[in-house]
Amino acid sequence: MIWNAFTLAVREITRNLTRAFLTVLGVFIGVAAIITMVTLGQGATLAVKAQISNLGSNLMLLRPGAGFGFRPSAGGVLNFSEQDAEIIGEQVAGVAAIAPVRSAAMSTIYLHTARTTPIIGTTPVYFVINKWVVASGRLFSQADLRTGGAVCVIGETVHRELFEGADPIGADIRIGKASCKVIGLLKGKGQAGMGDQDDTIIVPLSTLQRRLVGKASAHDITQIVISGRDGMNGDAVIADISLLMRQRRNLHANEENNFSVFDTRQIAEALGSTTQLMTTLLTAVAAVSLLVGGIGIMNIMLVSVTERTREIGIRLAIGATSREVLLQFLIEAVTLSCIGGLLGIVLALALCVGLASLIHVPFNFNLQINLIAFLFSAAVGILFGYAPARRAARLNPIDALRHE
Amino acid sequence: MSAAAPLIEVRHLTKTYGAGEAAFQALKGIDLTINRGEFVAIIGPSGSGKSTLMNVLGCLDVPTTGSYHYQGIAVETLDNDERSLLRRYALGFVFQGFNLLARTSSLDNVELPLLYRGLPRAERHAKALAALTAVGLPTKLASTPSELSGGQQQRVAIARAIVTEPSTLFADEPTGNLDSVTTRDVMTLLTRLNLDRGITVLVVTHNDEVAACARRTVLIKDGLIESDVSRSG
Numbered sequence: 001m002i003w004n005a006f007t008l009a010v011r012e013i014t015r016n017l018t019r020a021f022l023t024v025l026g027v028f029i030g031v032a033a034i035i036t037m038v039t040l041g042q043g044a045t046l047a048v049k050a051q052i053s054n055l056g057s058n059l060m061l062l063r064p065g066a067g068f069g070f071r072p073s074a075g076g077v078l079n080f081s082e083q084d085a086e087i088i089g090e091q092v093a094g095v096a097a098i099a100p101v102r103s104a105a106m107s108t109i110y111l112h113t114a115r116t117t118p119i120i121g122t123t124p125v126y127f128v129i130n131k132w133v134v135a136s137g138r139l140f141s142q143a144d145l146r147t148g149g150a151v152c153v154i155g156e157t158v159h160r161e162l163f164e165g166a167d168p169i170g171a172d173i174r175i176g177k178a179s180c181k182v183i184g185l186l187k188g189k190g191q192a193g194m195g196d197q198d199d200t201i202i203v204p205l206s207t208l209q210r211r212l213v214g215k216a217s218a219h220d221i222t223q224i225v226i227s228g229r230d231g232m233n234g235d236a237v238i239a240d241i242s243l244l245m246r247q248r249r250n251l252h253a254n255e256e257n258n259f260s261v262f263d264t265r266q267i268a269e270a271l272g273s274t275t276q277l278m279t280t281l282l283t284a285v286a287a288v289s290l291l292v293g294g295i296g297i298m299n300i301m302l303v304s305v306t307e308r309t310r311e312i313g314i315r316l317a318i319g320a321t322s323r324e325v326l327l328q329f330l331i332e333a334v335t336l337s338c339i340g341g342l343l344g345i346v347l348a349l350a351l352c353v354g355l356a357s358l359i360h361v362p363f364n365f366n367l368q369i370n371l372i373a374f375l376f377s378a379a380v381g382i383l384f385g386y387a388p389a390r391r392a393a394r395l396n397p398i399d400a401l402r403h404e
Numbered sequence: 405m406s407a408a409a410p411l412i413e414v415r416h417l418t419k420t421y422g423a424g425e426a427a428f429q430a431l432k433g434i435d436l437t438i439n440r441g442e443f444v445a446i447i448g449p450s451g452s453g454k455s456t457l458m459n460v461l462g463c464l465d466v467p468t469t470g471s472y473h474y475q476g477i478a479v480e481t482l483d484n485d486e487r488s489l490l491r492r493y494a495l496g497f498v499f500q501g502f503n504l505l506a507r508t509s510s511l512d513n514v515e516l517p518l519l520y521r522g523l524p525r526a527e528r529h530a531k532a533l534a535a536l537t538a539v540g541l542p543t544k545l546a547s548t549p550s551e552l553s554g555g556q557q558q559r560v561a562i563a564r565a566i567v568t569e570p571s572t573l574f575a576d577e578p579t580g581n582l583d584s585v586t587t588r589d590v591m592t593l594l595t596r597l598n599l600d601r602g603i604t605v606l607v608v609t610h611n612d613e614v615a616a617c618a619r620r621t622v623l624i625k626d627g628l629i630e631s632d633v634s635r636s637g
Contacts (some may be wrong), residue, residue, distance in 0.1 A: 004519060015507045132489060307506070314503050317464055318517040318564065319492025323483040394484075397491075398464040 005324060005373055008330035022300045023385070024340035027377040030293030031344025036351045037286035038369040041279030043361035044351075048275050050362075051189075052268040058096070058228040059129065060263045062088075062241060066256055071298035080221040082205075086249060088224070094232035099126035100221040102205060104213055109174040110162045117158055119175060119201050121208025122225075129227045132202075137169040137184035140204050148206035152374045155198035175201065178211040234263045290373065294380035297337075301384040305392075306403060312392040313400030322393040326386070329393075333385025337378040344377070345370055409476035411604055412438040412461060417470035418627075419456050430456040432627035433470070438606070440571070443598045445618035446608045453627040455576055458608045462495055462574040463487040475571070481492065492520055496565030496603075500577035502557040504549040510536060510560045511545040517568045535563040539593060555586030559593070566597060572604040573597065579614055589615045 013020045021336040062084075065077040085100040109115060120126075127139050140151050152175070168182045180203065189197045209215040228237050241261050249258065308329075315325050338367055348370075356363035392400050414633070419431040430453040438444055448454045459465040460472065463479060464488075472479040474490065475529055482490065491497075504513050514532040536542055539559040549557050558578060567574055575594065579587040595617050598605045607618060620634040 004522060008519065011508075011512070029606065310503070311505060314505060315516070315520075316488060317491065317497050317503070318520065319488055319495075319568075320520050321488040323485065396465050398459045401464075401499070 003022035003306035005327040026293040026296035027340025032287040032347040034286035035348035037282040038062040043101035060226040062224040094237040122207040155200040158201040309392040329389035337381030341374040445615040497568035498575040500580040503601035535567040
């Protein structure tokens with residue numbers, strides 16, 4: 001009986017390919033959309049989390065200007081001095097290491113290749129705080145910092161773009177108007193959410209000040225990076241740094257901070273909540289498309305109800321039992337929904353794999369969302385394919401035949 | 405099924421549509437006996453209840469009161485699925501509107517009742533082919549209803565009705581949608597099935613020419629049998 005019903009169902013599907021196609025399409029789009037959105041959203045969240053943990057758990061940043069945007073120092077915003085960094089390091093308990101950073105975007109040339117690269121001038125401590133290690137060559141030393149030697153270490157992206165794979169160690173590159181010897185190649189950190197960290201050239205702060213841009217004022221430090229001691233109280237350290245900076249800048253009690261200090265936990269929270277919001281929004285959009293797909297299935301099923309009721313009347317009249325008719329319709333609906341669902345999952349996988357590498361997020365197969373999307377759309381397909389048939393199969397054959 | 409019992413035996417049969425004020429009594433107490441091998445025409449004006457009677461006799465509809473025995477089986481005691489099985493194994497139908505499955509080839513349409521009987525593929529195919537040959541359409545196996553003329557569609561429908569070798573063939577206005585030439589073809593076909601294969605044929609019609617093919621004519625008026633005339637020969 002089941003095999004019979006299956007034969008009948010397959011026959012009916014192949015006879016009504018348009019109807020079958022539209023049903024499958026509804027399930028297909030809904031499933032593919034929601035799986036893709038949720039999977040990519042989770043991938044992005046994971047990527048951001050991975051990058052934050054890469055920064056180190058005790059990292060703090062001191063930036064000029066109030067608020068907590070990632071923006072370059074604009075005119076009118078007071079930068080820091082090297083002294084600020086020294087005094088914070090000396091006076092604030094819980095600070096393990098501190099490095100002043102001056103950044104600038106400059107044109108860089110090697111042989112015939114030129115590009116604009118973000119340059120960072122800092123002290124060797126910076127490498128420790130940010131967990132930079134070399135892939136080859138060496139980092140610059142305290143001696144290089146003292147002498148202001150024309151040396152630099154470059155990130156992986158710079159190596160790829162400027163040297164096209166050639167060994168950079170010992171090569172001279174032109175940064176702005178000066179020439180610098182590459183002494184180290186940094187091990188790659190990857191990229192995501194916060195931009196390409198490997199697109200960087202790091203030079204001793206004194207080199208940047210003396211050779212590359214010149215020292216305009218004592219307040220030329222655009223950022224101070226700080227690592228706290230293990231087990232320190234982050235909020236207390238931040239409060240201490242704020243207090244110290246307010247004193248150094250002679251801010252009155254009624255003036256707001258004209259600098260900002262925050263730790264990785266706050267960055268993580270901010271970025272995390274942003275990606276969370278994005279994921280939620282995308283999921284909502286995808287859920288709507290799943291719903292629209294479901295309505296599409298409903299529509300196509302309801303439109304064909306008159307024709308199908310007559311068909312059921314014919315089948316009943318020539319001796320089909322209502323159970324046989326229902327089984328046929330159930331198999332039809334299940335088959336179409338499952339085909340649509342499986343195609344949707346396949347498309348979603350292809351999209352996820354393709355897009356994940358395109359937008360640089362990791363791809364994680366999420367069984368749960370695959371199941372939910374599949375079961376939901378299959379349920380819609382089955383419900384709306386089966387319910388009208390159930391009603392019709394209960395009619396007297398003659399009433400089904402006369403259905404208008 | 406008792407061989408001694410008449411094929412169809414109906415006592416005090418009534419059929420009421422709707423309920424209360426709007427109730428309409430289509431059949432008001434029919435007594436009728438039909439024996440194996442008869443060719444009966446049920447005639448009467450529109451709204452007289454002749455189609456209702458045929459639907460009840462064909463187990464497509466249930467009577468409101470009264471008894472109906474088909475080969476000794478009390479049909480009014482059967483449930484939906486049991487009536488389906490009775491139709492599957494004993495009855496064949498031909499409708500005014502043909503009622504073929506759309507977008508489905510003649511062969512598949514004729515095979516359909518055999519599929520519900522669970523016959524193997526080869527046997528289904530052979531029987532369907534034989535039935536289509538019997539109605540004169542052996543060359544239209546792959547045609548769908550929309551590719552066939554009215555007369556051809558009705559002949560496919562007759563092939564579908566006789567492919568299961570039913571004991572009774574019910575035809576509700578089988579020529580209602582056909583011209584006079586194809587009407588004659590279809591009636592010749594029904595007469596031959598009755599004479600050659602011994603199939604009992606019940607035809608509902610208001611066409612005198614069609615009624616003239618039958619050896620017995622039952623006139624229904626206002627839900628009651630007004631006359632029941634058999635002619636010899």
